[in-house]
């Protein structure tokens with residue numbers, strides 16, 4: 001990186017907040033994208049850690065003048081290479097924007113700077129408030145700005161929706177350096193085009209998010225975790241709609257192939273608490289009263305029995321619940337080193353059983369031991385694609401196209417929560433027509449005419 005650029009950036013943020021020594025910069029170049037899949041990062045980068053929106057504004061004005069790419073970096077827990085700088089440029093780390101700005105209990109909202117991590121937000125709320133924030137994409141190192149930019153989902157979407165449903169206002173620095181606020185502490189807001197929602201899920205390609213106002217909920221006092229086992233995927237899938245039709249709204253309904261649960265438990269040095277069957281549904285319930293918790297748990301077990309469940313257990317103590325939830329959370333990590341890719345396709349929930357059949361047929365066709373887990377009530381299944389001898393399998397691209405086309409056949413999406421990033425950009429054509437992609441390119445141009453923000457992400 002040219003020394004003039006580094007000097008100018010130091011002028012803006014101060015000497016201590018610019019890193020251009022490659023050995024110190026390495027940990028800022030990659031995210032959680034599978035090592036086999038991720039693109040090579042450009043090492044001709046400089047890491048900058050601004051301390052305010054005004055400094056970000058000056059950085060973007062400067063970058064726009066010299067046409068230098070800028071890649072926003074949140075918690076770097078993303079899995080579609082969104083934070084990986086593939087061109088020489090500036091890596092803009094948001095870590096210093098880490099203040100909780102305002103807890104507004106009357107409006108059930110909280111305003112935070114974008115670099116606040118999910119873990120810190122949850123800790124703050126559990127200490128300072130009876131309210132809670134429900135979106136949980138698995139890794140609490142994710143930052144609020146990154147969660148907004150990637151429109152995070154996670155296991156609690158069945159009851160509470162996704163990040164998009166919880167963002168009321170955003171402060172954003174546009175590539176021109178203009179600092180704007182989209183939205184407000186409003187329940188209803190219909191003025192003009194919805195620029196707030198344009199920013200959500202924009203993956204650092206339209207603007208830099210510096211502050212977010214988020215919706216909160218009262219905490220339910222009583223929680224329990226229920227595991228129900230089945231012999232077949234279809235029986236497990238078919239039980240879920242009836243539970244929802246009954247008016248029971250669990251916090252989470254997670255699906256796991258047993259093989260994933262057992263392998264993960266072994267890695268953690270513990271055991272998966274059920275042995276019957278080969279498929280598990282995990283229900284997390286949080287209710288106002290103890291009675292509601294028990295009656296809903298009983299109803300779930302009854303409905304599952306109608307679909308031939310072969311066993312069930314209720315984890316009531318905090319320790320039992322923690323054991324099950326920890327195994328579910330660690331499933332990805334326990335496979336990570338042998339994986340080529342983790343998919344996050346979604347289909348309408350009623351199509352999940354047929355989608356599973358197609359995935360099983362593709363696993364056989366390509367001879368890949370695909371295993372599955374995921375957010376079944378959202379129709380959002382994570383299929384783990386195995387690597388081959390530590391490499392991406394030679395048929396990987398054909399398999400991806402087959403899986404994505406299968407999801408689209410059911411009216412699904414190629415990515416329900418991880419985002420397009422740099423890894424799925426080339427597959428957008430499977431879901432969208434050329435006309436639709438041209439509209440996306442027009443939006444990108446309107447926000448970022450010189451294309452400096454996160455090049456190579458979503459669209460060019």
Ligand SMILES: Cc1cc2nc3c(=O)[nH]c(=O)nc-3n(C[C@H](O)[C@H](O)[C@H](O)COP(=O)(O)OP(=O)(O)OC[C@H]3O[C@@H](n4cnc5c(N)ncnc54)[C@H](O)[C@@H]3O)c2cc1C
Nearest residue numbers: 074075076077078082138143145146149153154204209417
């Ligand atoms: C074990 C594990 C489990 C996961 N489970 C889930 C899950 O269940 N559901 C789910 O949705 N995701 C999941 N993820 C993916 C990831 O945690 C989410 O996508 C998360 O929202 C990313 O937040 P982050 O701060 O780490 O963003 P980053 O990875 O830092 O960035 C993501 C994108 O947002 C952009 N960005 C970051 N900050 C800003 C900002 N302030 N302004 C503008 N753009 C910005 C980046 O440039 C990048 O394109 C999981 C990841 C892991 C490792």
